[in-house]
Every structure is written in structure tokens, then in C-alpha cells.
Amino acid sequence: xxxxxxxxxxxxxxxxxxxxxxxxxxxxxxxxxxxxxxxxxxxxxxxxxxxxxxxxxxxxxxxxxxxxxxxxxxxxxxxxxxxxxxxxxxxxxxxxxxxxxxxxxxxxxxxxxxxxxxxxxxxxxxxxxxxxxxxxxxxxxxxxxxxxxxxxxxxxxxxxxxxxxxxxxxxxxxxxxxxxxxxxxxxxxxxxxxxxxxxxxxxxxxxxxxxxxxxxxxxxxxxxxxxxxxxxxxxxxxxxxxxxxxxxxxxxxxxxxxxxxxxxxxxxxxxxxxxxxxxxxxxxxxxxxxxxxxxxxxxxxxxx
Amino acid sequence: xxxxxxxxxxxxxxxxxxxxxxxxxxxxxxxxxxxxxxxxxxxxxxxxxxxxxxxxxxxxxxxxxxxxxxxxxxxxxxxxxxxxxxxxxxxxxxxxxxxxxxxxxxxxxxxxxxxxxxxxxxxxxxxxxxxxxxxxxxxxxxxxxxxxxxxxxxxxxxxxxxxxxxxxxxxxxxxxxxxxxxxxxxxxxxxxxxxxxxxxxxxxxxxxxxxxxxxxxxxxxxxxxxxxxxxxxxxxxxxxxxxxxxxxxxxxxxxxxxxxxxxxxxxxxxxxxxxxx
Numbered sequence: 001x002x003x004x005x006x007x008x009x010x011x012x013x014x015x016x017x018x019x020x021x022x023x024x025x026x027x028x029x030x031x032x033x034x035x036x037x038x039x040x041x042x043x044x045x046x047x048x049x050x051x052x053x054x055x056x057x058x059x060x061x062x063x064x065x066x067x068x069x070x071x072x073x074x075x076x077x078x079x080x081x082x083x084x085x086x087x088x089x090x091x092x093x094x095x096x097x098x099x100x101x102x103x104x105x106x107x108x109x110x111x112x113x114x115x116x117x118x119x120x121x122x123x124x125x126x127x128x129x130x131x132x133x134x135x136x137x138x139x140x141x142x143x144x145x146x147x148x149x150x151x152x153x154x155x156x157x158x159x160x161x162x163x164x165x166x167x168x169x170x171x172x173x174x175x176x177x178x179x180x181x182x183x184x185x186x187x188x189x190x191x192x193x194x195x196x197x198x199x200x201x202x203x204x205x206x207x208x209x210x211x212x213x214x215x216x217x218x219x220x221x222x223x224x225x226x227x228x229x230x231x232x233x234x235x236x237x238x239x240x241x242x243x244x245x246x247x248x249x250x251x252x253x254x255x256x257x258x259x260x261x262x263x264x265x266x267x268x269x270x271x272x273x274x275x276x277x278x279x280x281x282x283x284x285x286x287x288x289x290x291x292x293x294x295x296x297x298x299x300x301x302x303x304x
Numbered sequence: 305x306x307x308x309x310x311x312x313x314x315x316x317x318x319x320x321x322x323x324x325x326x327x328x329x330x331x332x333x334x335x336x337x338x339x340x341x342x343x344x345x346x347x348x349x350x351x352x353x354x355x356x357x358x359x360x361x362x363x364x365x366x367x368x369x370x371x372x373x374x375x376x377x378x379x380x381x382x383x384x385x386x387x388x389x390x391x392x393x394x395x396x397x398x399x400x401x402x403x404x405x406x407x408x409x410x411x412x413x414x415x416x417x418x419x420x421x422x423x424x425x426x427x428x429x430x431x432x433x434x435x436x437x438x439x440x441x442x443x444x445x446x447x448x449x450x451x452x453x454x455x456x457x458x459x460x461x462x463x464x465x466x467x468x469x470x471x472x473x474x475x476x477x478x479x480x481x482x483x484x485x486x487x488x489x490x491x492x493x494x495x496x497x498x499x500x501x502x503x504x505x506x507x508x509x510x511x512x513x514x515x516x517x518x519x520x521x522x523x524x525x526x527x528x529x530x531x532x533x534x535x536x537x538x539x540x541x542x543x544x545x546x547x548x549x550x551x552x553x554x555x556x557x558x559x560x561x562x563x564x565x566x567x568x569x570x571x572x573x574x575x576x577x578x579x580x581x
Contacts, residue, residue, distance in 0.1 A: 106412075252575075
């Protein structure tokens with residue numbers, strides 16, 4: 001047990017290490033920052049919501065940085081694409097913080113967060129699962145052909161085209177910028193890095209090769225997480241450095257094991273796994289919204 | 305000789321307090337109960353706390369607050385009530401409603417001030433000790449100490465929201481009510497000893513805010529306040545906990561930068577260590 005100076009409560013260090021290690025493992029395996037599991041997990045452990053959201057960003061930064069180091073050695077980061085996504089992401093997260101405050105004031109932040117998670121997790125999860133199952137059965141051509149054409153046509157017709165050698169693409173800069181912006185807004189509202197939305201979007205919308213997608217999304221997630229840390233530290237002052245240190249330790253160790261296991265897996269298996277995780281997580285949110293609550297009253301974050 | 309003089313003095317002061325309390329209350333609406341001791345009682349109830357300063361370091365697991373004192377009445381008449389309060393803070397409460405099959409939060413109801421911590425200890429239920437007006441006036445129960453800021457949604461009862469706030473906070477041990485004789489097997493509660501000596505023990509849970517608390521002791525007789533006293537209790541961080549907190553609040557930009565650097569460093573170290581392994 002150790003007392004957290006900002007959260008103003010003691011936590012079991014081993015328990016937090018275990019949770020952050022597990023989250024780090026999943027994040028290293030499939031390349032997501034892990035925030036969408038970590039933030040709810042911390043709240044479940046009793047950490048106040050604002051502290052969990054603010055501190056979670058530091059764990060995302062540490063995990064994604066250690067992931068990038070590994071991915072760089074494998075030359076699977078498209079820096080140019082990553083920079084474009086990051087620029088969009090930074091603008092988006094600034095816009096998102098404003099929206100976050102508005103929703104908080106009218107008391108509907110919980111609902112919006114739950115619905116966003118529900119919609120995104122379920123639809124992306126289902127899409128990935130179906131696609132990868134098709135690939136595993138050998139219907140690769142059919143599957144990719146359906147999703148391929150219309151988007152690529154749009155990306156080719158738009159102005160400001162740029163070569164992305166790592167990804168083997170020659171497309172307009174506008175779709176990545178817009179994608180980064182949307183992810184930034186969502187990330188700020190949902191208190192996550194956004195990798196779990198970004199990765200499928202890069203695969204299915206930008207048609208980037210799966211091998212580059214993980215490293216590149218980690219890069220974008222890292223940049224957005226660092227910006228989030230600075231915004232949270234100066235605006236809400238709810239980052240708990242002691243909690244952050246414990247989370248980082250567990251997170252980076254888990255991520256390394258995850259990345260190692262991920263390197264030995266096939267792309268379609270990886271996607272099927274992520275798809276499954278997302279669907280399970282979305283069911284949890286649906287459950288919470290539909291089942292009559294035990295306690296009808298909810299204490300809001302009164303410190304804001 | 306000396307004891308006789310002391311008891312005489314006490315008797316005089318007690319009767320003076322009674323006389324003062326008997327003066328009619330000002331007309332009009334009941335005064336909003338600010339968490340305070342009764343300033344209108346002439347004499348102070350002799351009381352003290354064992355822990356005037358509670359320090360919070362990295363091994364902090366919560367603490368006990370012990371208040372002890374003496375009922376100045378020679379024949380031991382009257383009832384002692386002890387209240388330990390944390391500072392008032394704003395709070396928001398929402399009631400879930402069903403919309404299109406989904407349970408969503410209704411309009412938020414704000415409390416301009418609700419005690420962040422509240423423990424009330426008495427020998428028997430408070431309603432048998434003090435009149436409802438006194439409970440309200442001196443803020444002797446957490447619902448009386450909480451003040452609603454916004455109007456409740458149409459058709460909703462404000463007292464439902466207050467009751468919900470108390471219920472939720474009681475689940476977190478932030479609000480505590482001891483209304484009977486202390487259980488000898490448990491540490492919390494109010495114990496009366498011979499000679500009018502009393503001791504109140506409150507468990508301050510680790511999740512209670514770090515702030516300045518106050519312990520108020522009251523002596524009631526026949527529903528009326530006879531005397532009271534307020535003792536401050538300081539809960540503060542020390543050592544590394546204090547330094548981290550000071551940095552986070554006073555140099556937040558540096559704190560953020562430090563967090564980013566720590567995160568990058570942790571990630572970098574991990575990737576190096578694991579490459580070799």
C-alpha cells in the first residue's frame with residue numbers, strides 16, 4: 001500500500017502493477033495505447049475519475065514510447081504519416097477539451113462517453129473480426145476489394161498529394177489530417193489515446209499496410225498523450241506522479257512482452273484478437289446503460 | 305476547597321449559558337446552518353483532541369481522531385454530542401432516468417457546500433437529545449449541513465437529493481453516524497466514563513480530504529444547547545507527498561514536463577532492457 005498525494009487515497013501497489021501490466025501487455029500486442037481499458041480499470045480501483053483520466057495519459061505516453069522504440073528497430077513506423085496524423089490530433093484534442101467541459105457542465109458527459117465507446121468499440125470490433133475471419137478462410141481478395149475502392153478514389157482525387165514511401169501510398173494529405181483531428185476530439189472526450197480507433201481507420205480508410213499501422217499509430221498516440229499531459233497538468237492539476245510512476249512501470253514491462261508476442265503472430269490473428277476485445281468491451285458499456293441501476297443517484301465530479 | 309470553588313464556577317457559567325439560550329430566537333426564516341460552533345453559548349465545554357496535527361506521508365492509511373472532555377454538570381445531567389467536520393465543498397448529484405430504454409443521468413443538482421467529511425457521535429439518537437431546530441441550526445447532521453444551490457428537477461423532492469448525498473458518502477465512510485453507546489469491540493464511538501469524562505473516537509478514512517478539520521463538542525440538556533467548544537485539527541502532507549503536491553499546484557508546467565520526461569524515460573529504459581534480454 002502506498003498513499004497517492006494527488007488522488008488523496010492509498011492504493012495497493014501490487015494490484016495497480018498487475019492491472020497496468022495487463023493493460024500494457026494488450027497494448028504492446030495489438031498496438032493500442034490501452035487507455036480505453038486503463039481509465040475504466042483505475043476508476044474501478046477507486047481512483048477518482050479526473051485523476052484516472054489525467055494520470056492515464058502518462059502511462060499511455062510511456063507505453064507508446066517503449067513500443068515505438070521496438071517498432072523503429074523493425075522499421076515499421078511511417079514518420080511522415082505519423083506527423084500528419086499528430087498535427088490533426090493536436091488540433092482535435094484542443095477542440096475536444098472545450099467540448100469535454102461543455103458536456104460536463106450539462107451533466108451528460110457519462111452518457112456521451114458510454115455511447116461513443118459502445119458505437120466505436122462494437123462497430124470497429126465487428127468489422128475487424130469479420131474481415132480477419134474472412135482472410136483466415138482465404139477470401140482475401142473479396143474482402144479487401146469491397147472496402148478498398150471508394151476511399152482510395154477519394155484520397156486520390158483530393159489536392160495536396162504526398163508520397164508515403166513506408167506505407168507505399170501516394171495520397172492527399174487531407175484524409176490523414178482529418179482523421180487525426182477526429183481522433184484527437186474523441187481522445188480528449190473519452191480520455192484515451194485513441195489508438196483503438198486509429199488503427200482500424202488506418203487499415204480500412206487509408207489502406208495502410210498492417211505492418212506499418214501499429215508503429216505509426218503509436219507515434220500519433222505518443223504525441224497526443226504528451227500534449228494531454230501538459231494540458232491536464234496546467235489546467236486540472238489532477239496528475240498523480242506517484243500513481244503515474246507505478247502505472248508506467250507495469251505498463252512498459254507488459255508492453256514489451258506484448259510486442260514480442262505480437263511479432264510472432266499473423267496480422268489477421270492480431271486483428272481478430274483486437275476485434276474480439278473491442279466487442280467484449282462494448283458489451284460492458286451496453287450492459288451498464290440498459291440494466292436498471294442499483295443506485296439511482298450518481299455523485300458528479302464536484303471538484304470541477 | 306479548590307474543587308468546590310471550581311464546581312461553583314462551572315455551575316455559574318452553566319446557568320449563565322442556559323439563561324442565554326433561553327432568550328427567544330430571532331423571528332423570520334431559520335438561519336442557514338453554517339458549520340460552526342454555537343457562538344451564542346457563554347461557556348466553553350472543557351474538551352481537547354489527542355491529535356491536533358495529523359501528518360500524511362506515503363504510508364498513510366487513515367487515522368483516528370480522539371476527542372475527550374468533561375461534562376461540567378456535577379450530576380452528569382445532559383447529553384454530549386461530538387461532531388468532526390471537514391471543510392465544505394461543492395458537490396454535484398444526478399438522478400438516473402430511463403430514456404428510450406437507456407439509463408441516463410438527469411439534470412445535475414449542485415450543492416454550493418456539502419461537508420467533505422462529517423462524523424457525528426452521541427450516546428443515543430440525536431432526535432432524543434436535541435430539538436429539530438437545534439439539529440438544523442448547529443448543522444448536527446450531514447443533510448442539515450449540506451446546502452443546495454440549484455433547484456431540483458420538476459417533481460423531485462430536494463430532500464431526496466440530500467438523502468442520496470448522505471447515503472453515497474456514508475458508503476465511502478466520509479459520513480459517519482454513531483448514535484448509541486460505543487461498541488467495546490470497535491474503536492469508533494462515544495464512551496462516557498465516571499465523573500462526566502467522555503471520549504469520542506472517529507476513524508478518519510484514508511480517502512478523506514487533506515484539509516483543516518474541526519471537532520465540535522456540544523452539551524445538550526432538555527433539547528437545548530448548554531455549552532460547546534470548537535477545536536481545530538490540521539491534516540497535512542509531509543515529506544515527498546508534500547513536495548509532489550506543492551509542485552503540482554505551484555509549478556504545474558514544470559510538473560507536466562516532469563511527467564512527460566518520466567514517461568519517455570521509463571519507455572526508453574524498458575525498450576533497452578528488453579532488447580538485451
